[in-house]
Amino acid sequence: QSALTQPPSASGSPGQSVTISCTGSSGDVGGYNYVSWYQQYPGKAPKVMIYEVSKRPSGVPDRFSGSKSGNTASLTVSGLQAEDEADYYCGSYAGSNNYVFGSGTKVTVL
Amino acid sequence: EVQLVESGGGLVEPGGSLRLSCAASGFDFTGAWMTWVRQAPGKGLEWVGRIKAKTSGETTDYAAPVNGRFTISRDDSKNTLYLQMNSLKSEDTAVYYCTWYYYSYLDVWGKGTTVTVSS
Numbered sequence: 045q046s047a048l049t050q051p052p053s054a055s056g057s058p059g060q061s062v063t064i065s066c067t068g069s070s071g072d073v074g075g076y077n078y079v080s081w082y083q084q085y086p087g088k089a090p091k092v093m094i095y096e097v098s099k100r101p102s103g104v105p106d107r108f109s110g111s112k113s114g115n116t117a118s119l120t121v122s123g124l125q126a127e128d129e130a131d132y133y134c135g136s137y138a139g140s141n142n143y144v145f146g147s148g149t150k151v152t153v154l
Numbered sequence: 155e156v157q158l159v160e161s162g163g164g165l166v167e168p169g170g171s172l173r174l175s176c177a178a179s180g181f182d183f184t185g186a187w188m189t190w191v192r193q194a195p196g197k198g199l200e201w202v203g204r205i206k207a208k209t210s211g212e213t214t215d216y217a218a219p220v221n222g223r224f225t226i227s228r229d230d231s232k233n234t235l236y237l238q239m240n241s242l243k244s245e246d247t248a249v250y251y252c253t254w255y256y257y258s259y260l261d262v263w264g265k266g267t268t269v270t271v272s273s
């Protein structure tokens with residue numbers, strides 16, 4: 045199972061929006077509404093920010109939103125804040141009881 | 155408080171074995187599907203495998219790179235998840251995270267334990 049494709053980096057100024065893409069195939073992202081997004085700070089464990097494409101766990105700011113079109117999912121962070129600077133990974137159920145992560149995107153707040 | 159605490163990491167020579175443990179608390183471990191995820195130094199997340207709850211057959215599935223070498227098991231009486239790693243290779247060097255696979259996503263993560271495979 046190959047990793048889902050994400051851009052290595054993304055950036056924006058405070059208050060702006062940044063969107064990260066996550067491209068897979070019909071066997072994972074495109075085939076199921078089971079895409080999730082994880083935020084990871086250096087040296088820390090990941091934390092789920094979005095699940096089932098667009099749902100936010102309690103406690104996650106509504107500045108974070110998710111969507112999907114075909115084989116590509118997206119995470120948008122609106123109103124960027126300094127604390128949003130982190131690595132972001134998408135993840136998807138990949139059928140046959142497998143799970144696959146994206147390659148990761150480093151978000152920089154300028 | 156929901157918590158997962160991994161232990162058992164360390165330095166092991168290529169070809170050796172190691173068993174990781176993950177102690178769970180604060181949720182119904184018996185009914186939970188659990189997974190292991192790893193992260194090599196400076197690299198991204200990699201799904202290692204998953205074990206279902208006993209009520210779902212306690213079946214296991216593994217990523218291709220570890221299939222046949224790693225075994226996931228659980229002891230519900232101790233609220234503990236295990237990862238038995240055999241025939242270790244240098245490419246298995248990583249931080250290993252225990253996670254709660256909640257329906258379709260990884261809801262709770264431990265802080266991880268570091269495994270280094272080197273001579």
